[in-house]
Amino acid sequence: MRWLIINLFLIFLIAPLMADSVRGKVNKGNEYYKQGKYEQALAQYQDALLDDPLNETALFNKGNALYKLKKYKEAIEAYQKVVGSENLNLSARAFYNIGNCYFQENKLKESIEAYKKALELNPDDYQAKYNLELARARLKEMADKQQQQNKDQNKPPEPSEFAKKLKKQAEKLVDQRRYKDAYDLMMQGLQKDKTVAAFQSFIKRIKDVVDILGGQEL
Numbered sequence: 001m002r003w004l005i006i007n008l009f010l011i012f013l014i015a016p017l018m019a020d021s022v023r024g025k026v027n028k029g030n031e032y033y034k035q036g037k038y039e040q041a042l043a044q045y046q047d048a049l050l051d052d053p054l055n056e057t058a059l060f061n062k063g064n065a066l067y068k069l070k071k072y073k074e075a076i077e078a079y080q081k082v083v084g085s086e087n088l089n090l091s092a093r094a095f096y097n098i099g100n101c102y103f104q105e106n107k108l109k110e111s112i113e114a115y116k117k118a119l120e121l122n123p124d125d126y127q128a129k130y131n132l133e134l135a136r137a138r139l140k141e142m143a144d145k146q147q148q149q150n151k152d153q154n155k156p157p158e159p160s161e162f163a164k165k166l167k168k169q170a171e172k173l174v175d176q177r178r179y180k181d182a183y184d185l186m187m188q189g190l191q192k193d194k195t196v197a198a199f200q201s202f203i204k205r206i207k208d209v210v211d212i213l214g215g216q217e218l
Contacts, residue, residue, distance in 0.1 A: 022052045029061060038068040056082050056090060063097060072101040083117075092121035096128050103131065108139040159198035163189065167199050170206070179209045 029044030045062040048055060063078035075097070082094040099114030115132035118125060159167070166189040173182035183206045190196040190203075 022048045022055055022058065025051075026055070026058050026061065029058075029065070033061065033065060033068075038065045041065045042069070054081075056085050056087070060090060060094060063094070067097065067101060070104070072105050076101045088121050092118045092125065092128075095121065096125065096131075099128070099131060099135070103135055103138075108135050108142070111135045112139070157195045157198055160193055160195045162193050163196045163198060166193075166196060167202065170202070174206065179206055179213065182206050183210050 025044045025048035029041040029048070032038070032041035032044060042062060042065040045058045045065060048058040049062065052058065059078050059081050063075045063082070066072075066075035066078060079094040079098045079101070083091050083098070085091045085094070095114050095118035099111045099118060102108070102111035102114060112132060112135045115128050115135065118128045119132065122128070166185065170182040170185050173179075173185065183203065186196060186199065186203045186206065196203075
């Protein structure tokens with residue numbers, strides 16, 4: 001019993017010293033952070049976490065230092081350890097910073113979800129509202145751009161002079177009801193000049209007639 005009392009006494013004696021040590025390392029890290037020395041700041045926060053792995057301040061500030069170092073994936077991992085905090089303000093700030101990390105990585109859907117969670121915890125966060133709308137606008141812009149690119153890819157090319165002359169020749173053959181000759185002429189031209197594809201609808205109409213007639217001329 002006597003040894004148990006001594007051991008307990010030592011634990012209670014050491015605990016405040018450990019807390020002071022962690023606090024001192026975090027404060028030192030904060031000083032480095034303010035000076036823009038993010039590598040040194042990160043080292044201090046990590047050192048503090050060796051003594052107290054669940055220290056929310058050290059975890060949050062570690063995320064901040066990693067963010068400044070553009071190590072967004074690692075920053076997210078640090079912030080995610082804080083989002084379940086009983087301190088709702090800290091949790092909201094962690095979600096907000098996670099949103100910023102995803103935004104920097106151009107993962108806009110994930111960014112939007114993180115900002116939403118931040119606003120659930122702190123509906124009055126103006127910056128989170130602004131960044132949420134910014135991410136939504138950027139996502140829409142990217143979607144519109146992709147849609148336009150798809151349209152451009154499907155858009156037939158501008159016909160060359162060769163293609164235009166070829167079509168006129170094919171039209172004369174059509175006037176003579178020589179549909180198969182007109183179709184063959186256009187297909188041969190397409191092999192020589194890809195811009196003949198600009199008249200794809202014309203070629204298809206001729207092909208439909210050829211199919212109906214069984215390839216025979218009238």
